[in-house]
Amino acid sequence: MTQYPDPAAANLNDGFVVAINIVAKEGEADAVADILERLIAPTMAEEGVKFFMPYRSPTDPNAFFVYELYRGADGWDAHNESAHFQSAVEELLPKVELRERVPFVPYAC
16 A cells, blocks of 8 residues: 655545535526535534535636545544534535535545
8 A cells, every 4th residue: 555655645645535526506606605615614623524625616616626534434424414514405405506425535545
């Protein structure tokens, strides 16, 4: 297994990652951006979360990517059950054309 020489990189590659692609409906991109931004603080405060970062495409303002890093799959499960996440998803889903969530685990550390 490949080893990362930089401890910070090794830490970022140790956990359970979820990659999320979101495409906002026409006219809803700013509302989607606001929902994702409001998720940062409460998500980062969760015990099982190492990192939560939403991104917006510079070439397609309707396209978003969210990188989530959890200590383990149980952290993702807890996040999915949190009140702030449930509320955000309820608000988000009517505003998006696509929401794809794909979990990953590291194979190099």
